[in-house]
Amino acid sequence: MSGSEVLRHRPLWLNLDYDREASPLLARVLEAEADHLVVSMPYRRGRPVPLVPGEQATVRVPYNANPGRYTYEFRARVVQRRFTPVPAATITYPRDLQRVIQAAEPRPCRVLAVASGKGGTGKSTVALNLGLALAMRGRRVALVDADLGTANLGTMMGLQPAATLESVARGERPMSDAMCTLPGGLRLIPGGAGVPDLAGINRWQFGRLLDALRWLEDQSDVVLLDLSAGISRLVTTFIAAADQTLIVTTPEPHSLTGAYGLLSTLDLASGRLVRVLMNQANGPLEAGDAFRRLDAAVRERLDGRLGYLGHIPVDPEVPRAVRRQVAPLLDNPQAPAAQALARLADRVEDPQAVAAVPSERISFVQRLRTVLVR
Ligand SMILES: Nc1ncnc2c1ncn2[C@@H]1O[C@H](COP(=O)(O)OP(=O)(O)O)[C@@H](O)[C@H]1O
Numbered sequence: 001m002s003g004s005e006v007l008r009h010r011p012l013w014l015n016l017d018y019d020r021e022a023s024p025l026l027a028r029v030l031e032a033e034a035d036h037l038v039v040s041m042p043y044r045r046g047r048p049v050p051l052v053p054g055e056q057a058t059v060r061v062p063y064n065a066n067p068g069r070y071t072y073e074f075r076a077r078v079v080q081r082r083f084t085p086v087p088a089a090t091i092t093y094p095r096d097l098q099r100v101i102q103a104a105e106p107r108p109c110r111v112l113a114v115a116s117g118k119g120g121t122g123k124s125t126v127a128l129n130l131g132l133a134l135a136m137r138g139r140r141v142a143l144v145d146a147d148l149g150t151a152n153l154g155t156m157m158g159l160q161p162a163a164t165l166e167s168v169a170r171g172e173r174p175m176s177d178a179m180c181t182l183p184g185g186l187r188l189i190p191g192g193a194g195v196p197d198l199a200g201i202n203r204w205q206f207g208r209l210l211d212a213l214r215w216l217e218d219q220s221d222v223v224l225l226d227l228s229a230g231i232s233r234l235v236t237t238f239i240a241a242a243d244q245t246l247i248v249t250t251p252e253p254h255s256l257t258g259a260y261g262l263l264s265t266l267d268l269a270s271g272r273l274v275r276v277l278m279n280q281a282n283g284p285l286e287a288g289d290a291f292r293r294l295d296a297a298v299r300e301r302l303d304g305r306l307g308y309l310g311h312i313p314v315d316p317e318v319p320r321a322v323r324r325q326v327a328p329l330l331d332n333p334q335a336p337a338a339q340a341l342a343r344l345a346d347r348v349e350d351p352q353a354v355a356a357v358p359s360e361r362i363s364f365v366q367r368l369r370t371v372l373v374r
């Protein structure tokens with residue numbers, strides 16, 4: 001990988017000297033030249049903040065899994081700005097940057113399948129925000145809308161893509177045409193809505209799809225697949241090929257039943273860990289309880305084991321952000337769901353990490369009551 005490729009799409013946090021007190025601005029690298037970086041115009045709370053030539057800033061670049069520990073900091077000066085074809089600014093940067101980051105990279109690409117038994121569990125929400133969270137840590141992330149029946153990630157982010165995964169599979173467009181870059185450098189490949197299943201796709205088209213995914217894998221650290229809900233050949237094929245599987249369910253019985261149904265079609269004996277996320281939970285206890293029930297059924301009847309990835313609370317910020325076509329993490333990082341999504345990103349970084357399953361701790365007084373009532 002060339003030096004400039006290492007920096008391309010990478011997110012940056014800028015603290016302008018004149019408003020040192022304000023929260024840092026997020027931008028990303030569009031091009032890395034020998035002595036300056038072309039960066040996208042940063043924005044704060046969804047609004048662009050134009051940089052002015054001559055301004056000085058402290059810039060931080062996350063370049064590894066843990067942004068707290070691996071951050072490169074440097075002083076920069078804004079050299080130029082432009083508004084077309086996209087608003088951008090040119091800033092100075094130290095030569096060291098590429099070398100430091102290159103030394104800490106490259107990592108093997110991991111393909112993470114995000115699946116669910118039923119629709120509406122929050123699979124696309126989770127995939128999108130997980131992708132954003134990983135991209136903001138400096139990972140090169142591609143999010144593929146492989147939900148070929150009801151692809152909606154493009155709409156969620158208000159995109160009108162020139163090409164989709166469907167047109168790539170049909171051989172009409174190259175994968176590069178279908179790629180949209182989102183804030184933080186996350187690359188999204190929107191799906192199409194015309195191919196409901198592998199049954200509707202011929203061998204040649206499936207081959208095209210695989211070629212395109214291989215191409216994507218070559219230039220990513222993580223590829224996230226937002227799969228269709230339920231059981232289909234396309235879903236089980238993708239899960240079998242992925243390095244990791246994340247099953248999104250809610251604590252509701254019909255959603256758990258759906259998750260169990262999907263799990264029953266997978267080869268759980270392969271030793272690969274399938275991990276479960278409880279979304280839209282009313283707290284850790286409800287989520288832990290639901291996970292324990294699912295895990296017990298899988299152990300008893302499928303002879304498999306599940307990893308627990310924790311829960312994401314029901315949070316009104318999520319549908320609100322969807323309506324405004326921004327991802328919750330970006331719009332309001334303090335929202336409970338956004339914080340839970342960031343914790344999820346920590347766990348996903350480690351293929352073996354699981355969360356403790358919280359259980360109801362019965363207080364002394366509660367126990368006393370049951371004794372007295374008896
Ligand atoms: N943690 C959450 N809290 C509140 N609403 C949520 C949460 N997660 C998802 N939703 C909402 O649930 C609906 C379905 O989410 P979506 O991601 O489209 O599901 P799927 O892709 O599984 O069909 C959306 O309206 C979304 O805003």
Ligand SMILES: [Mg+2]
Nearest residue numbers: 123124147152
């Ligand atoms: Mg979806």
